Amino acid sequence: MRRDAGVPSYANNIFVSAGLQKALMVVVKLLASGEGETQTGVLTPIPCPHTLPMLLDEAGVMLVPYQLREDRGWAVDLEELHRALKTARGRCKPRAIYISNPGNPTGHVQDRNSIEEVIQFAAAERLFLLVDEVHQDSVYGQSKEFISYKKVLFEMGKEYSETVELVSLNSLSSACMGECGLRAGYMEVVNMDPDVMLFVDTMLCGDISTPVTGQLALDLMVNPPKPGDPSCDTYTQEILLRRATLSQNAKRAQEFLNGLPGMSCQPVMGGIYLYPRLRLLSEITEQAKVLEVEADVLYCQKLLEEEGVFVGAGCQHGGTTGNHHLRFCILVPPHTLEEALDRLGSFHRRLWADSCTLTKV
Numbered sequence: 001m002r003r004d005a006g007v008p009s010y011a012n013n014i015f016v017s018a019g020l021q022k023a024l025m026v027v028v029k030l031l032a033s034g035e036g037e038t039q040t041g042v043l044t045p046i047p048c049p050h051t052l053p054m055l056l057d058e059a060g061v062m063l064v065p066y067q068l069r070e071d072r073g074w075a076v077d078l079e080e081l082h083r084a085l086k087t088a089r090g091r092c093k094p095r096a097i098y099i100s101n102p103g104n105p106t107g108h109v110q111d112r113n114s115i116e117e118v119i120q121f122a123a124a125e126r127l128f129l130l131v132d133e134v135h136q137d138s139v140y141g142q143s144k145e146f147i148s149y150k151k152v153l154f155e156m157g158k159e160y161s162e163t164v165e166l167v168s169l170n171s172l173s174s175a176c177m178g179e180c181g182l183r184a185g186y187m188e189v190v191n192m193d194p195d196v197m198l199f200v201d202t203m204l205c206g207d208i209s210t211p212v213t214g215q216l217a218l219d220l221m222v223n224p225p226k227p228g229d230p231s232c233d234t235y236t237q238e239i240l241l242r243r244a245t246l247s248q249n250a251k252r253a254q255e256f257l258n259g260l261p262g263m264s265c266q267p268v269m270g271g272i273y274l275y276p277r278l279r280l281l282s283e284i285t286e287q288a289k290v291l292e293v294e295a296d297v298l299y300c301q302k303l304l305e306e307e308g309v310f311v312g313a314g315c316q317h318g319g320t321t322g323n324h325h326l327r328f329c330i331l332v333p334p335h336t337l338e339e340a341l342d343r344l345g346s347f348h349r350r351l352w353a354d355s356c357t358l359t360k361v
Helices: 020-031 052-059 078-088 112-125 149-155 194-205 212-222 232-258 282-291 295-307 334-360
Strands: 014-017 040-046 062-067 093-100 128-132 166-171 185-190 324-329
Touching: 014 020, 014 194, 020 040, 020 052, 020 093, 020 128, 020 166, 020 185, 020 194, 040 052, 040 078, 052 062, 062 078, 078 093, 078 112, 093 112, 112 128, 112 149, 149 166, 149 185, 232 334, 282 295, 295 324, 295 334
Parallel strands: 040 062, 040 093, 093 128, 128 166
Antiparallel strands: 014 185, 166 185
């Protein structure tokens, strides 16, 4: 309620889980049904969190890809949503749309108008909104702010606030605290049928419970020390330092990557990743075909073997652009980032020079 300027929340609508994936799996399994043309489909952004396609497959639902607009900083495009939905019908039964805001791994932060468009689309098409908001505390783009889907939904009037079904997900591991190993997150459900909520509660309780240490850290994340508390100054200084470091890392890495031949990176507004586009010359793409792997996967394997730097491949999971991308995490100390960039740059320039030499020969 503090975050959303007084929009009401109710304890019975909030479920703590052993991480975001556990909570999301419960909801997706409740949506899953049918086979063939009646199989549940979930509209999924491309690019998306790397674990999402596997989760949807395990839950038995079909991934329905919609392409984010790279030329607009990885924005959600309403026309693309309609295209994806129209294409999916006849192959499956779309019942939900997954949104990541701030974007994972793109770093895009939606503005109010974009959020309203998605809510109106979901309402018109009777789609369940699955909103991943785990990077909400990591927004650093100039003149950008995080606005929750729930806040916008309740400001759009009863036509939407009393009808659109929404689940908002948050997690300890992707916030400024970054405590991945503690495995704790939560979700807030809006407008879900009370009878269905009983199954949510049962499925979460029947699985592995959230670790006590994770619950303690989660409580600290959502209810931090207040002015006058003994630890308030220390906590505030550490959080501000983390956010400043994240912002500086994003700017530094973006400038560096844009300076490499064949690489370009959209401005990042929030989150812990950069998602640069990678143009590869024919030598590595041909080698990838022989090895039967994606070219960006081969690039990442070579980078790890030769320089000891681990970068994620940006496999598009149903995307049709034919472009290659990398997932580059910036939630690291500045000196670690500099070493990683230096090794990445050395590897990339060497690979590029070798490819150009072979092309000339």
